[in-house]
Amino acid sequence: MSFAKEILEKVKAKDPAQPEFHQAVMEVVESLELVLEKHPEYKAHKIVERIIEPERVIMFRVPWVDDQGEVQVNRGFRIEMNSAIGPYKGGLRFHPSVNLGILKFLAFEQVFKNSLTTLPMGGGKGGSDFDPKGKSDLEVMRFTQSFMSELFRHIGPDTDVPAGDIGVGGREIGFLFGQYKKLRNEFTGVLTGKALNWGGSLIRPEATGYGAVYFAAEMLKTRNETLEGKVCLVSGSGNVAQYATEKVLHLGGKVITLSDSGGYIYDPEGIDHDKLKFVMELKNVKRGRISEYAEKYKSASYIPINPKDDFNPLWNHKAHCAFPSATQNEINAKDAGNLLKNGVYVVSEGANMPTVPEGVTKFVDAKILYGPGKAANAGGVATSGLEMSQNSMRLSWTREEVDNRLHMIMKSIHSNCYETAEKYGTPGNYVNGANIAGFLKVANAMMDQGVV
Numbered sequence: 001m002s003f004a005k006e007i008l009e010k011v012k013a014k015d016p017a018q019p020e021f022h023q024a025v026m027e028v029v030e031s032l033e034l035v036l037e038k039h040p041e042y043k044a045h046k047i048v049e050r051i052i053e054p055e056r057v058i059m060f061r062v063p064w065v066d067d068q069g070e071v072q073v074n075r076g077f078r079i080e081m082n083s084a085i086g087p088y089k090g091g092l093r094f095h096p097s098v099n100l101g102i103l104k105f106l107a108f109e110q111v112f113k114n115s116l117t118t119l120p121m122g123g124g125k126g127g128s129d130f131d132p133k134g135k136s137d138l139e140v141m142r143f144t145q146s147f148m149s150e151l152f153r154h155i156g157p158d159t160d161v162p163a164g165d166i167g168v169g170g171r172e173i174g175f176l177f178g179q180y181k182k183l184r185n186e187f188t189g190v191l192t193g194k195a196l197n198w199g200g201s202l203i204r205p206e207a208t209g210y211g212a213v214y215f216a217a218e219m220l221k222t223r224n225e226t227l228e229g230k231v232c233l234v235s236g237s238g239n240v241a242q243y244a245t246e247k248v249l250h251l252g253g254k255v256i257t258l259s260d261s262g263g264y265i266y267d268p269e270g271i272d273h274d275k276l277k278f279v280m281e282l283k284n285v286k287r288g289r290i291s292e293y294a295e296k297y298k299s300a301s302y303i304p305i306n307p308k309d310d311f312n313p314l315w316n317h318k319a320h321c322a323f324p325s326a327t328q329n330e331i332n333a334k335d336a337g338n339l340l341k342n343g344v345y346v347v348s349e350g351a352n353m354p355t356v357p358e359g360v361t362k363f364v365d366a367k368i369l370y371g372p373g374k375a376a377n378a379g380g381v382a383t384s385g386l387e388m389s390q391n392s393m394r395l396s397w398t399r400e401e402v403d404n405r406l407h408m409i410m411k412s413i414h415s416n417c418y419e420t421a422e423k424y425g426t427p428g429n430y431v432n433g434a435n436i437a438g439f440l441k442v443a444n445a446m447m448d449q450g451v452v
Contacts (some may be wrong), residue, residue, distance in 0.1 A: 003036060004029040007048060018101025020328060024108050024353060025052055027360070031435035034424045045451075047443045054107065056080040059100070060150040062128055064143045067136055076147050078126035078154055078162075081107035084445035087158055088124030089114055089381060089388075091165030094172065098129045105328070106165075109352055110381070112438030113374040116413045119385035124160055126151070132167045133287075141175045148179035155180075157188040157391070163384045164193040166327065169239065169284075170205075189391025192384035196396075201387035203402040204380075209243030209350060210403070211379015211410050212323055212371070216348035217251060218414035219369035219430070228252035231319040233344070235259045235312075236326035237283050237290045240350040240377070244323045245276055257314050259326060260290040263304035264314040267297060311335050318342045325350030333358035340366050349373035364429055375417050375434035382409045 001009075007029050012022055029048060036043050058078040066072055077100065080088045090110040093103070103125045111123030130143055155162060164173050173193045180190055187199075194200035203210070217227055230253040234241050237258045245255045254270040258279060271279070275297060282288045294302035303313055311334040315322065322344050324330055328351065331339070336359030339347065347363055348371040349355065355363070363370040383406055390396055397405075420440075421433030 002033065003043075004033055007052070010049075011052060015101070015104070018104060020105040020353070021101045021108065023357060024105040027353075027357060027431070028108070028112065028435045028439070031432040032439055034426070034432065035436050035439065041447070042443055045447060047446055050446065051082060051111065051439070051442065052108070054079050054081045054104065055083060056154075057100070058126075058151075058154050062130065062143065062147045062150070064139075064146045066139055066142075072143075074128050074130040074143070074147075076126070076128045076150060077103050078151060078160070079103050079107035079124055080154070080160055081123045081125070082111045082442060083122035084442050084449060085115060086120035086122045088160035089121040089163070089384065090123055090125040091127075091163045092168045092172075092176075093125070093127035093165040094130045094132050094167035095127070096129055096131045098127045102328070103127060106352055109374050111442060112435060113378045114381055114385075115438040115441045116375055116416065116434060117378050117382040117385060117409055118412055119382060119409075121381065121385055124162070125165075126162060127165065127168070130167075132172065137171065140172060144172055144175040145179045148176050149183065152180050152183045155190055157190050157388070161189070161384070161388060162191055163381070166238070169193075170195055189388050192387045194387070199387075199391055201383060201390055201402055202397065202399040203406060204383050204387055205239055206243040206246070206403075207383035207406055208240045208377050208380030209245070209325065210247045211382065211406060212240070212244050212325070212348045212350040212376045213247035213251065214379065214407055214410035215371045215376040215414055216321060216323070216346050216369070218411055219346060219348070219371055222418065223369070226251065227321070230254070230321050230346070231256060232321040232323060233257045233314060233317060233319045233339075234323045234325055234350075235264070235314055235330060235354075236324075236351065237279060238325075240325040240380075241323075242276065242280055242283070244325055244350050245271055245279075246273075248321075248323075249273060249276070253321065256317065256319065258290055258293070259314055261305070262289055262291060263302055265290055265293045265300045265302050266314075266317065267293075267300035269299040311338060315339050316342065319344050321346040321348070323348055323350050324354035326354065327351055328353045329356050331355040331359050333362065335359065336362040340368070345369060347371065348376040350377050352377065360431060364431060367428060370430055372431050372434050374438060375413050375430060378413055379406055379410055382406060
């Protein structure tokens with residue numbers, strides 16, 4: 001039995017009901033077989049087994065009172081996965097689908113992603129099965145205050161620095177920070193994604209989407225091409241999708257799709273700056289549905305999701321580039337086949353693990369430019385790291401300065417993945433490049449620090 005299969009069997013036996021975590025482990029460990037042949041010392045020190053096991057898992061109850069005076073109970077989590085190269089760093093996700101397995105997969109991915117950013121950050125993730133959709137501001141405030149009343153014991157600027165993720169935007173970060181500050185009686189950079197007037201960083205909201213597009217541009221450069229004139233498919237309509245669309249426009253491309261949990265819009269004329277402004281207002285302020293886009297713009301059609309379909313029609317349009325920016329496993333094997341059939345040869349993942357393993361295999365076998373999430377969407381956490389630096393120095397950098405640093409970090413991540421893939425005998429395979437480059441930095445730090 002191969003080392004990867006052996007590890008996976010152990011993980012499945014120990015954590016049987018965590019399919020997303022199994023998937024994330026399998027994808028990384030398969031790449032690492034190339035490294036372990038050259039570096040038997042990692043095997044001897046059980047580095048892979050130690051990276052897979054979280055350093056700490058915190059799980060707690062979150063009671064709160066809704067606007068009707070009813071007591072509600074949710075479950076809160078924080079997975080502190082690995083701190084070999086810095087304090088734990090990773091988002092909080094508030095969504096009904098949140099469970100231990102999903103957060104472990106996200107925390108595991110985060111370890112490698114943070115390693116790739118070149119910044120000193122370990123990996124963590126957390127959240128709750130609370131759904132902020134349809135809740136009043138007061139309900140969200142009462143929930144987040146209850147959540148932070150437990151979490152505050154486990155986090156701090158030099159211990160664990162959470163950020164936002166799905167369901168946790170500026171409003172939620174504000175309420176969380178306020179409660180932390182009250183409980184600890186200190187103003188520190190303990191959360192990232194803060195508002196600009198109390199410690200936030202310019203470009204932080206834009207960073208994940210911008211970064212995914214910068215990564216695509218770097219991949220295209222290896223073929224002497226640019227994004228100019230490229231037709232792009234984007235899924236999602238939240239923060240990542242909005243700013244990926246904006247950066248594609250900046251670089252001369254055309255975005256023709258956006259989606260939410262109800263369905264997607266297809267606009268063959270392209271989503272220009274004015275249309276994007278409407279989407280931002282619709283999603284960030286009115287918290288409306290993407291279907292309203294098709295009601296306003298006659299060039300667009302709205303296609304509701306049919307749960308019985310075995311593919312997502314959003315990925316079945318002629319295009320050059322795809323930016324999956326919604327959620328995990330949104331591109332199945334059939335979707336991957338449709339993307340290739342329709343001429344897509346650049347996939348840069350704005351979401352975490354949005355492509356199932358069979359889909360990843362199709363992309364790698366077809367030798368397209370495929371940027372896996374842990375590399376392509378690392379811009380978000382990279383800019384969180386820049387926010388931490390600014391907080392530590394009590395400074396605020398300009399928009400241009402932060403964007404420039406983000407661009408340089410994405411270039412560095414790209415070249416690290418590209419060169420590592422080449423060094424380990426799989427040129428052009430960004431999956432191997434990202435997994436191996438991310439692993440080596442953490443593994444070497446763990447070797448230096450002994451068995452802890």
